[in-house]
Amino acid sequence: MNLRIFGDPILFQLGPIPITETMVTSAVVTVILLAVAILMRSLVRSWPQHWLSVLAFLVVESFDNLVEEIVGRRHALVATFAGSMFLFIAFCNIAGQLPGVHPATGNLATTSALAAVVFLSVPIAGIQSNGLWGYIKHYFRPNPLLMPLHVISELSRTLALAVRLFGNIMSGHLLVGLLVALAGFLVPTPIMALDLLIGLLQAYIFSILSTVYIGAAISAGEE
Amino acid sequence: MSPTLTTFLFEAANFLVLAAVLGWLFFKPVRRALADRREKFESDNRQAAQKLAEAEKTQQEINETRAKLQAELNEMRTREMETARQQADQILREARSAAAREREMSHRLAAQMSGTQRDILAEVSAAAAADTVGRLLRQIGGPALQSALVASACEQLRSLPQDGVAPVKVESSQPLSPDQLASLKNALGAAADTADFRTVDGLGDGVRVSTGKGLIDASVGGLVQFASQSLVKEMSNRANSQQPMQSIQDA
Numbered sequence: 001m002n003l004r005i006f007g008d009p010i011l012f013q014l015g016p017i018p019i020t021e022t023m024v025t026s027a028v029v030t031v032i033l034l035a036v037a038i039l040m041r042s043l044v045r046s047w048p049q050h051w052l053s054v055l056a057f058l059v060v061e062s063f064d065n066l067v068e069e070i071v072g073r074r075h076a077l078v079a080t081f082a083g084s085m086f087l088f089i090a091f092c093n094i095a096g097q098l099p100g101v102h103p104a105t106g107n108l109a110t111t112s113a114l115a116a117v118v119f120l121s122v123p124i125a126g127i128q129s130n131g132l133w134g135y136i137k138h139y140f141r142p143n144p145l146l147m148p149l150h151v152i153s154e155l156s157r158t159l160a161l162a163v164r165l166f167g168n169i170m171s172g173h174l175l176v177g178l179l180v181a182l183a184g185f186l187v188p189t190p191i192m193a194l195d196l197l198i199g200l201l202q203a204y205i206f207s208i209l210s211t212v213y214i215g216a217a218i219s220a221g222e223e
Numbered sequence: 224m225s226p227t228l229t230t231f232l233f234e235a236a237n238f239l240v241l242a243a244v245l246g247w248l249f250f251k252p253v254r255r256a257l258a259d260r261r262e263k264f265e266s267d268n269r270q271a272a273q274k275l276a277e278a279e280k281t282q283q284e285i286n287e288t289r290a291k292l293q294a295e296l297n298e299m300r301t302r303e304m305e306t307a308r309q310q311a312d313q314i315l316r317e318a319r320s321a322a323a324r325e326r327e328m329s330h331r332l333a334a335q336m337s338g339t340q341r342d343i344l345a346e347v348s349a350a351a352a353a354d355t356v357g358r359l360l361r362q363i364g365g366p367a368l369q370s371a372l373v374a375s376a377c378e379q380l381r382s383l384p385q386d387g388v389a390p391v392k393v394e395s396s397q398p399l400s401p402d403q404l405a406s407l408k409n410a411l412g413a414a415a416d417t418a419d420f421r422t423v424d425g426l427g428d429g430v431r432v433s434t435g436k437g438l439i440d441a442s443v444g445g446l447v448q449f450a451s452q453s454l455v456k457e458m459s460n461r462a463n464s465q466q467p468m469q470s471i472q473d474a
Binding site: 008010016017018019020022023026027030033034037038040041044045048056057059060061064076077079080081083084085087088104107109110112113114116117 | 224226227228229230231232233234235237238239240241242244245246248249250251252253254256257260
């Protein structure tokens with residue numbers, strides 16, 4: 001078990017660019033995820049009754065309904081964003097259960113990058129939905145004096161997104177690693193199952209919060 | 224270049240690329256498949272609803288046709304029952320009529336048989352009565368009876384008109400006495416000249432006179448025969464006058 005809290009080993013250099021272990025893990029997870037997605041797509045077309053097709057229908061329909069409940073209407077782009085976020089984080093967290101694999105979401109840079117993407121997506125969705133002034137206007141509501149608080153709120157929730165996911169995944173992975181080191185292979189199994197559950201839960205929370213933030217930005221002008 | 228910054232940028236770019244590719248490769252096709260399936264289900268539902276409506280319409284038509292047929296059937300049944308009732312009444316009337324005719328015929332036959340028996344009885348009674356009267360007259364017989372019968376014949380001859388009495392034939396079973404002969408000739412008047420007096424058997428006492436105006440039988444045989452005929456005639460007259468009422472009462 002590769003135990004670390006901060007820091008990311010550089011596996012090799014690609015010119016001036018260092019390739020870290022987290023980058024490789026993320027890339028592998030991405031490839032696997034894409035392969036599974038392609039498999040599901042072909043199954044959906046050729047064999048809709050297959051359980052993977054049903055799972056694909058379930059995932060897509062669930063996120064479409066989730067976005068509809070939060071935003072108030074169906075929004076394919078937001079649903080795709082939230083679904084991709086959930087799948088990526090969930091696959092990264094599941095990958096962390098494999099021996100010798102450090103989860104990409106156990107790295108603060110990864111969670112910060114995902115939080116930053118959400119942070120940037122919020123104004124983009126808001127401006128796309130309400131226009132530039134329609135989106136900026138909501139920073140001055142109910143009082144223009146509260147604009148700094150709005151900005152601080154957005155920054156802090158982005159930071160919270162990143163740190164929450166990082167803290168949960170890193171702590172779970174660390175706990176399992178310590179138990180494996182101290183008590184052998186079978187004792188940490190319940191903790192590993194719990195860690196797996198927490199990983200899926202955190203993926204769901206991250207994608208839900210992302211949807212809520214983006215949905216709030218989309219419906220900001222309507223308020 | 225800092226590894227942390229590199230990782231940060233890579234992860235951000237990696238996720239954006241992943242989201243774009245997933246949206247293109249996974250979410251969009253699956254969403255389209257879902258929409259197709261939903262549309263297919265809705266189409267199937269519409270078709271099912273349409274077929275259900277058609278089935279209900281057909282069912283309604285069948286029910287209407289059935290009701291119409293039932294009404295026609297009831298009407299035909301009523302009509303046939305009425306016809307059958309009329310036929311039954313007709314047959315009953317005919318049967319009653321035939322029974323009445325049969326009964327009438329039976330009554331007539333019975334009456335005929337009764338009449339025949341009555342006639343036989345009358346003839347037997349008449350024969351018995353004639354025999355009794357004949358025996359009585361023969362027991363009474365003698366000159367006095369002979370004289371009385373001749374006097375009776377004379378009386379009847381006198382009551383006849385004198386014209387067309389001849390020819391006269393006077394028959395008796397025994398020769399007439401001169402007085403009796405004279406009385407007869409006197410009663411005959413002019414016709415006595417051509418009268419034929421003869422003696423025949425079977426008459427008994429008395430005489431039988433045949434004239435142009437008719438037969439005057441004042442003999443015991445004639446009286447017996449007259450009594451017999453009178454009795455038969457009287458019984459027939461009485462039977463004919465009473466039988467219809469009796470038949471009606473029997474009926």
